[in-house]
Amino acid sequence: MDCPPEYPVASSSTLTLPLNLPSYSPSGASPDYVAEPSEGERRLDFVARPHVTERPHGTFTKKIRKITVSLHDQEEGVDIPTYARNAIVRGQLQLDDAENILSVSVKLEGRQDVSSSEGGTSIRTIFSETHALWKRGDCAACPSKLPFYIPFPSTYKDRSGSHAVPPSFSAEFRGTSSLVCKNTYSLVAVIKKPRLGSWKQHKTVILPMRYHPRSRPFLPIAPTLHPFFSSVKAAPDEWRQVCSIMESRDKSIPSIDCHLFIPAVQIYSVSDKISVHLQLRAPPRSLRAFLNPAVPSSQPKLSLSLRSTRSSTLSAKSWSTSSASSSSAHTRSPPMLLSALPFSSPSRATNPTVRVFLMRQISTNVNGQRAWRNNVIGEGELWPLQHPSLDSEDCMHEDEQSALDWEGEVKCDEDVSIGGFVAGRIMVKDFIVIQLSPPNPKTSPLLEHQHTHPIRLVTDPYLEAYDQPSNNY
Structure with a gap:
């Protein structure tokens, strides 16, 4: 019987690697970036960015009895403070009477009220966040001025999951078949004092707010569609x-x-x-x-002009x-x-x-x-x-x-x-x-x-x- 031919087996000692590696040199500097095309260049595409407006510098002030609420970063002369998405509610609570106070807190609250002739009334809380500003024991006496810095919530949760907070909204259709829908937001300041007998000495200030999240299209309308x-x-x-x-x-x-x-x-x-x-x-x-x-054929034909x-x-x-009024129509x-x-x-x-x-x-x-x-x-x-x-x-x-x-x-x-x-x-x-x-x-x-x-x-x-x-x- 003929034996198979023998082949030489290479060992690790017989493998050789090149000793002279290619030389590397650092790449050149990247070209300078400019927003506008230079001579010989042209813009291939442009993606718009939302215009970032300067933050307002005004202060909205509301005084109710002996409590003054000031909210910063507002437009001058507005009737109601307004906040955009991811805004900060920044302001100050000033107390004309800061004696004998147990605690001071502010609460951001959102509510949804719906009332219709067909289904009745529904009142739901979108969110409610309470922030303590001061309580007895923090210091000897309650300060007369209490600053606060509160992020405005951008989402809320319900049984179906997390959702974006809806904008302030109000629609009212009055009449026999009425419908009222509202999304409202407010800042509530609560000052608690010791009981006076069986009476609670709580002072509450409710300040309405407007939530106005901004959005824009992902593409523009062509500037010249006519003719x-x-x-x-x-x-x-x-x-x-x-x-x-x-x-x-x-x-x-x-x-x-x-x-x-x-x-x-x-x-x-x-x-x-x-x-x-x-x-x-x-x-x-x-x-x-x-x-x-x-019209009857005996009458003259009308002009076709518009x-x-x-x-x-x-x-x-x-x-x-x-x-419809029937129960089946409601579904x-x-x-x-x-x-x-x-x-x-x-x-x-x-x-x-x-x-x-x-x-x-x-x-x-x-x-x-x-x-x-x-x-x-x-x-x-x-x-x-x-x-x-x-x-x-x-x-x-x-x-x-x-x-x-x-x-x-x-x-x-x-x-x-x-x-x-x-x-x-x-x-x-x-x-x-x-x-x-x-x-x-x-x-x-x-x-x-x-x-x-x-x-x-x-x-x-x-x-x-x-x-x-x-x-x-």
Whole structure:
């Protein structure tokens, strides 16, 4: 039998390593950083940072009887002290009568009060934090001035976990079907003295406070979205298309396709002017039915012109939509498409209603009963673009699609300062709404139409105007 060949086995003594390692030299210094592009350079991207405003230097002072509360870092002349997210409540308690005191404390407290015709009343504590400033035994006598330094809570806990503290908020809908929702915050100072017989000698000062956490979109609204047809070709990603259908009760009149275009980010500041474009597409006979009232053929035809006006012919500023009176209706969730929007339909109307507006929906759940109310928080302004002729003599093919277009913008009312939130038993959501109504809706072949699209409103714009970089593109 042949034996397998033997192979030499290398031992560690036979391994050799190179003795001459490559030489290393320290890398050069990193280039200097500059915020603005130098000659021959260009900015590839820019991410905005929230504008950091200078902390106010004013002092808010409130005196009740012999107790004075001073809160620092406030704007001059404010009616109520205001704090942002992660703020510090810094101030001083001054006692005109500091004798015979057992203890002095301050308490930060947040409450949520909800009351509705459907579910009754609910009062919940969001948070309550007590801080002792002085008690007998700390020193011989209570000082007349007691400073305090308290972080304002940014989160709270309940059975479902930890949540962000909601902003101060108040909404009241009075009437037969009422709803009241409030998030309130206060600083409570308590001065305890020895009993006088069976009477407690406690002095309490309650100072209301406003909590206003700030937020902003993660992307900006493009600065030049009008004219629409130019911008949608150059930057189609800057627009979001919202589609809906205006139905017809007459089979001979096709329904109208409604296309609302809004800035693609869909998160807007309460101070932003939101550009919108509305297009109605349908055969000419459908658009004629929308523009003209239904009249007998013996009467003269009305003009097809549209005036550039406010987007709404409605006089109602707000309305209420509550759950039905039956018990089964109370278990429903608030609708995304609301069918109870009011329309203005005077019997002699000669112009259609074309309306785009912002709506806030406030919903609650108290004792298992849901209720919601809707409030208009911003009206849009629309102006019609040049429309094609819709006269039957000028339309070669009645089944071909024609279009009516409007451009405009919508903005929150001046008294809107916070965005939507969900906290405890209160849910606040915002929508952009399109509302269409033909002249004489009762006799028109077209049905009245409304469509809601959810958006998010925040407190601050993406970029303050004075923070805009000077780009060298």
